[in-house]
Amino acid sequence: MTSALPKLYFNLYWHMHQPDYRDTLTGEYVLPWTYLHAIKDYTDMAYHFEANSAARATFNFVPVLLDQLEDYVAQFQTNKIADPLLALLAEDDLHGISKEQRQFIIDSCFKCNHEKMLTPFPHYQALYNMAKALESNGEEAFSYLSDQYFADLLVWYHLAWTGESIRRNNTFVQALMLKGQCFSLQERIDFFKLIGELIADLIPRYKKLQKSGQIEISSTPHFHPILPLLLDFKSTRDAMPYAPLPHHPQYPGGKVRAQAHIKAAKDSHKERFGEYPVGMWPAEGGVSHAALLLLAEHDVKWAATGQGVLANSLYKSFENYEMPHKDDYLYQPYRVANDTDEIVCFFRDDHLSDKIGFEYSKLHASEAVADFVGTLEGIHQANTTDKSRIVSVILDGENAWEYFPYNAYYFLSELYAALANHPDIEMTTFSDLVGKSARVQGELTTLPAIAAGSWVYGSFSTWIGSTEKNHGWDLLCEAKKVYDHVMEKGFLEPEEVKNCELQLAICEGSDWFWWFGDYNSSVSVDSFDRLYRRNLSNLYRLLKKPIPEILNHAISVGSGHPAVGGTMRRGQE
Template sequence: MASEAEPDSRTPVVFCWHMHQPDYRDHSTGEFLFPWVYLHCIKDYVDMAAHLEAHPQARAVINFSPVLLEQIEDYLIQIERWRHGGAPIGDSVLAALVSENLPEPGSTGYLELMDKCLRANPDRIIRRFAPFARLAEVAGVYHSRPEIQRYLSPQFLSDLVVWYHLGWLGETVRRSHSVIQSLQEKGHHYSLDDRKSLFNVVTELIASIGPRYRHLSQTGQVELAMNPWAHPIVPLLLDLKAVKETLPDAPLPGYESYPGGAERAKWHLEEGKRVFERFFGQQPVGCWASEGGLSQQTLSLFSEEGFKWTASGDSVLNNSLNKARSEKTIKKAPGIHRPFQFAEIPLTVFFRDDGLSDLIGFSYADWHAEDAVGDLVHHMEEIASNHTDKANCVISVILDGENAWEHYPENGYHFLDELYRVLESHPQLRLSTFQACMEQEEWHPQPLPYLVAGSWIYGTFSTWIGDRDTNRAWDLLCEAKGHYDEAMEANTLNAEQQTRASRQLGLCEGSDWFWWFGDYNPAEVVKDFEHMYRRHLVNLYEAIDCPPPPSLFQPLSQGGGQPPRGGAMRPGHES
């Protein structure tokens, strides 16, 4: 380990954990249609903070989606309003913890709440806890024998609601919180007081997210970053034809360009910065482009908006290097483990090592933690030893910071603890952040003439555009944008209505809806997300006082696939 007086010559390793959930609210009612925001708060966001707190020498970049931050804030507002006698909490699963009268056995509400409280990883969450597994087994009988539904005890649903939340809790909470340990030991026959005590823990955890990450940022352990407000694919907003840079034969939607896309892309960045500063009290230095979606135009826009770094997948870099080689603008291709700069745009671009990132996302969950970390660190040591430009070497591991862990034993507790333990005092590698890397004296990004547009998934935009279902979704969005523009030009909306409409349009522009369309994805999840997308579009038409077209009420996509990890994550390279 180098002394404070000596420069640290160890190779920097940057883990960038991306925290994102789309907007699950129906803004016409204020209701959360799905509970994933607060469930990831009490499981992943608190665990990821706790692991860093337990290893003070560890460093990481944490990227928060602004629309996620707003939803966390909304949960806290709704909880406080309810506590002071206001409206009920607009999330049926969370509200069930404090409901004095749960739905009656045999009712539609009973069945709906029961089904919602079974949406968890069956191996890592449900079957881990014997009482939860027994409840799930009873629920299965309930479904197969509808004639016995009326005979179930109300206590069944009360216990299921408690175990659903206990199962979703972060492992660091489970190991340290006396209330949680007491409830787990009790095992069954939970009272309303039990549910309320669990609700109080849940509320504490949601409220802790902002302060904990702000503190980690202030101590220098964490660099906080953001993506555009509602997580849109910025290159496609700027130019739908960007898909053809890597897929020249990809069919375009009926609209060949998104109306006013440049203005909308800029709006997402500026709105995102406003939300980020309100939540964390600072402006971000870096912007993880939604899904690593970059293009030359996108780099220019990010730079104009004041960002100093961005990142994508190594397939985007390889496509750009291949183009530079074919045009003979470079002779020898540099490796991926270094910073880059394109066409003199003053923005540093990092590229994730897809191989290392995907090992964490798709392979190590079934390994023993020490073996997994040993394998990962060995790969990193090899990279560091073989790199020819030590001063500009950086190993970037970028991936989802929430969905991966439900596939690991105990929410990835042992893997993450071992990972930070080994790397915070490694003789050859040092944990760092992108901002810290850029402050090194000898830091010189590799210049390249042009970035070939693409995302971190396969280096293309095929996930979001170019097939029947995604193109239909783009056509619906482009049509709605045309009506939105007409309403704005007519100047019939007041300032508050215009702001509401602009934000509602922003939600429709998010990438998540397009992600789930197509036969690749599970039918149940496709149904959820295509319903949310059409609901957001209907709310947009209502916001601009325009009747929605009949086509908006026709299902877009069916799904039916069985992708790894349920489709919430994808590998960077096609297998």
């Protein structure tokens, strides 16, 4: 029975992002996460909406992720594979590979959530047990492993990273899993080709869902920089008044660079999806008053960020503000404006978003869905106004699922079914809400001031304010000063200038700073630390300038054991 209360609008937002894992000078992929998430998570996330035409949501695709997906498609078309792990899957002579390549396979092919992605498969578990038995005898002991061992390990790793929707519907994948061992060269080649087909089909699948009106697709400034920090390091202190900042007072030319990322994202989106994005997820939900209005200047109609930012902004905007219950301030969008531009900003329900990211993987799917829907029903029933409540749940659309059984197949299927058919809850998209906000909400409240921050704790503590993170920024500032000097001199050819700007944009991404810090694992920190320093070194090479010796030294050394491998964080501490 439908309630007499105003309908609750459920605004689900899946953020899809991987940083650029390529060495731009060699074209080689240093890490394989883009294509692995493509065949596991991006395939499954599209499938669930294809399987339930009544479900609606918004997807955010960061352009640097799309750049890489298209690059993988080109690799398969030309048969010039630049990802060393992917290339080994189709290697016709595993007997002839080097000792280093064998070690690389061992080091790479057990990187997954063992409880959900390795242990359920006895043949894969057996391969792991063999490697662990030899490990204590040193690398030389791996020479006892046969070519067939490496062939089977490569196949099983890629099977573990294959989406549940593929496993359930592709008879070839089912045959491989049933066979379990002694995979032939032809089977490896056929599996390799299937991976290429899955990646090539991704953008068309999402584009089709967008065209049908079932999903909205938004964007992010191209290489995922945190706009407020490019604009002003001191914006950090809105949420962390006493935070130490980099030695450089500002990022040189930050506004010009922020504008370049926004424009590039809009152009990229139009090229891929046939239209400019209506809205954007600022990288990491990183906003400030200046950053939001900069998006508005570029005709971005809506943006979104974290619940903590809203709380801080209300305190900043209204003198002697007394914070009410979150039901009375969170479940509505707000207007941010100046004399010429305006943008609508939505705010994440941290509690519900974090439940999906961190809690529901431990529950049976039906129990998790009942809890989630029950919480939404409680928010709906508590509404004593004539305005509809808008609940925005925003989180990573890729990294959580390896912690769920069956890549969250049952959880997502049951969640979409429950919400799409609910009499009092309507699944919707950001642009739909902006279009009908006057009808469902009345006149939007204007926030006179935005307190700068992100979706993580409402601050920028994940990216700036510690010794390691600030050092990373200082290294980037020094490189940017050299970049500006070379550009001013004008001795580079146009193509060289283009390559330098691309390399600079990669270095400006947020991901490098995310991983600096002892709360992350040492393996993850080392991988991203090395790649960041490689990117900075490549920028100096492209600028034809000496590489500073300091880039030979690690910026950060992790020692923590973060939840979900450190790829996700909670919105609230």
